[in-house]
Amino acid sequence: MEPYKKAVDAWLRADLEVPRKQRHTVVRIAARIEEESGETIPYPTVRDFVAAAARRSRPRRGCPWRRSSSGTPRWERMPRSTSVTSMSI
Numbered sequence: 001m002e003p004y005k006k007a008v009d010a011w012l013r014a015d016l017e018v019p020r021k022q023r024h025t026v027v028r029i030a031a032r033i034e035e036e037s038g039e040t041i042p043y044p045t046v047r048d049f050v051a052a053a054a055r056r057s058r059p060r061r062g063c064p065w066r067r068s069s070s071g072t073p074r075w076e077r078m079p080r081s082t083s084v085t086s087m088s089i
Helices: 002-015 026-037 043-057
Strands: 065-067 073-075
Touching: 002 026, 002 043, 026 043
Parallel strands: none
Antiparallel strands: 065 073
């Protein structure tokens, strides 16, 4: 897979500009590598590379929980701005 990583990355970056239904699938990427180079790459190898590329390009989102100093997740609550009982209806 090493010699094809740059080409596959370029295909995946170009796919961000086209409609979702026209993007490369893992099967299509493996077939295209075979068409262009004549070498067969196993499906799991291509799948793992595409998944890693997707994780690298995906923006990180904030999460409502953080890890405590002990390493276990803990929930951080948002502070209340107003009391429900003090609101007038």
